[in-house]
Amino acid sequence: MASKPILQVKNLNVQLGGHDVLRDINFTIEPGDIAAVIGPNGSGKSTLLRAILGLVPHQGDITYAGKPITPRQLQKIGYVPQYFEFDRTLPIALWDFMRLWQKKYDRKKIGKLLDHFNLIPKANIKIGNLSGGQLQRLFIARALLNDPKVLLLDEATAGVDVAGEEDIHEIIGHLNDVHKLTVIFISHEIGAVYDYSTKVLCLSNKLVCFGATHQVLNKQVLADLFLDTHLAAVKHGGKKHKHHHA
Amino acid sequence: MAAKNTNTIMLEILQFPFMQRALISGTVLALLLAVLGVFVVIKKMSFYSEGIAHASLAGVAIGVLLSWNPLVTALIFTAGLATLMWFIQKKTTISADSSIGILFTSGMALGILLMSLQRGYQPELISFLFGNILSITNAELILIVVLSVVFLIFLVRQFKQLVIIAFNTELAEASGARVALYEWLFYVMAGVAVVLGIKVLGIVLVTALLVIPVAIGKIVADNLIWFVIASVIAAEVMVWLGLLVSYYADLPSGATIVLVGTVIFILSMFLKDNAIK
Numbered sequence: 001m002a003s004k005p006i007l008q009v010k011n012l013n014v015q016l017g018g019h020d021v022l023r024d025i026n027f028t029i030e031p032g033d034i035a036a037v038i039g040p041n042g043s044g045k046s047t048l049l050r051a052i053l054g055l056v057p058h059q060g061d062i063t064y065a066g067k068p069i070t071p072r073q074l075q076k077i078g079y080v081p082q083y084f085e086f087d088r089t090l091p092i093a094l095w096d097f098m099r100l101w102q103k104k105y106d107r108k109k110i111g112k113l114l115d116h117f118n119l120i121p122k123a124n125i126k127i128g129n130l131s132g133g134q135l136q137r138l139f140i141a142r143a144l145l146n147d148p149k150v151l152l153l154d155e156a157t158a159g160v161d162v163a164g165e166e167d168i169h170e171i172i173g174h175l176n177d178v179h180k181l182t183v184i185f186i187s188h189e190i191g192a193v194y195d196y197s198t199k200v201l202c203l204s205n206k207l208v209c210f211g212a213t214h215q216v217l218n219k220q221v222l223a224d225l226f227l228d229t230h231l232a233a234v235k236h237g238g239k240k241h242k243h244h245h246a
Numbered sequence: 247m248a249a250k251n252t253n254t255i256m257l258e259i260l261q262f263p264f265m266q267r268a269l270i271s272g273t274v275l276a277l278l279l280a281v282l283g284v285f286v287v288i289k290k291m292s293f294y295s296e297g298i299a300h301a302s303l304a305g306v307a308i309g310v311l312l313s314w315n316p317l318v319t320a321l322i323f324t325a326g327l328a329t330l331m332w333f334i335q336k337k338t339t340i341s342a343d344s345s346i347g348i349l350f351t352s353g354m355a356l357g358i359l360l361m362s363l364q365r366g367y368q369p370e371l372i373s374f375l376f377g378n379i380l381s382i383t384n385a386e387l388i389l390i391v392v393l394s395v396v397f398l399i400f401l402v403r404q405f406k407q408l409v410i411i412a413f414n415t416e417l418a419e420a421s422g423a424r425v426a427l428y429e430w431l432f433y434v435m436a437g438v439a440v441v442l443g444i445k446v447l448g449i450v451l452v453t454a455l456l457v458i459p460v461a462i463g464k465i466v467a468d469n470l471i472w473f474v475i476a477s478v479i480a481a482e483v484m485v486w487l488g489l490l491v492s493y494y495a496d497l498p499s500g501a502t503i504v505l506v507g508t509v510i511f512i513l514s515m516f517l518k519d520n521a522i523k
Contacts, residue, residue, distance in 0.1 A: 050416075053419070053420040054419070055416055055419060055420060071422035071423075071424065072422060073422075074420060074421060074422035075421065075422045077420075079417070079420040079421070081416065081417060081420075084414060084416075084417075086413060086414065087287075087288070087290065089464060090287075090288060090464070090473075091463070091464055091467040091468055091469055091470065091472065091473040092413075092469070092470050092473075093468060093469040093470070095469075096469050096470040096471075099406075100406050100409055100410050100413075100470075101410060101421065124468070124469070125468075126468065146421075
């Protein structure tokens, strides 16, 4: 028997600056899924996550456990955005930073999460003194603070070295195994998508493919998704590019 | 001997009711502006506070022209302007820099225009431009203390929410924080607090009490709590030492307070090892 969807997106449309960023998107995510979102630059991947979180105006229905997403339910959705700028001279230590996002201070939990992500030795230093990879690990630890049921990762392993990336995938895999954490992650690493995801969503401003990763994702789909968009961009821009990402 | 001299000086100063009012209002405002300054700096809103201070001149001018208390009219005008500023930020694509630049130079221009309608020497205008903490009346003192206490209670109770919103609006919103409401409250509070601070430092210098203590706190502190505490201590030292020096050297109080802050800032730069690259 199929389980009740934890996240359901129906007829989602997003327009930004007069352009259709997402058109008629429909999909469901079951509890415990690890879904990868792939697509070329500008295909609406980040916008999809931001729409789920209510950060961009949109049309259509997005439900969490069968109900529209309210601020209260947002606390059950952890989010790691792409790297963002902040004042690196601010005297905010790692421990402070974690504590800020916790509803009720739970020292043990902060310690455990920082330990999971190998950040305990840095607990009392300023977040501005962390490397890009350490900062990403901190942001993932932060997103897990309030026991989310769903974790949204927007290229969360960008800037993290290979060993760190494996650690992050291992921890998320463990949380998925043990706590049935549902994960939706955006990635440009097709290898990681094959290795870690159970479902895949291919975006090119509309949903090009959706389903079990190993059934849906093949060379033709990837070529269509990345090469066609690339060729369209070349044609549109009138420039010749000899390489592509897929 | 030195201690006795300091005690004597303090007792002498405290004999005068205007000095008592100056010290109480200065202490309370230093506390409020330092705590608010922490959020202003995290949110990179120094230009906002500078701008709203200048724009409040229109509110002062309205009070002078209507023969109402200029502090009260400036507070009401600024709360309205802060709301308008927040609305523009939320509902339009105009950049913060542009909207602050346009709204606040317009406010200042309106103030100058209204002031020109009033003939003769205007001591109140000079007092608002450059500050005169010694001219604070009992009614103004009560207003300053009541508003400051209300704001401080709010800031302490909502400290975590306000820091995460100041740190990253999107992340805060994604975690379920009521960003729009808190941002509006913060815009209004910062505007009103700046206007209260104008009585101490004047329109031209008031931002110093928001920015200098927090800049000192940023240098000496390694974590958030010490950041707030160090900023408050720096602000209180600025006000008390500034008032003492201005009293005995017969110097303008606002300018002396700011320059005391500048000296502490420079000293803290040299005393903290990693402050200079």
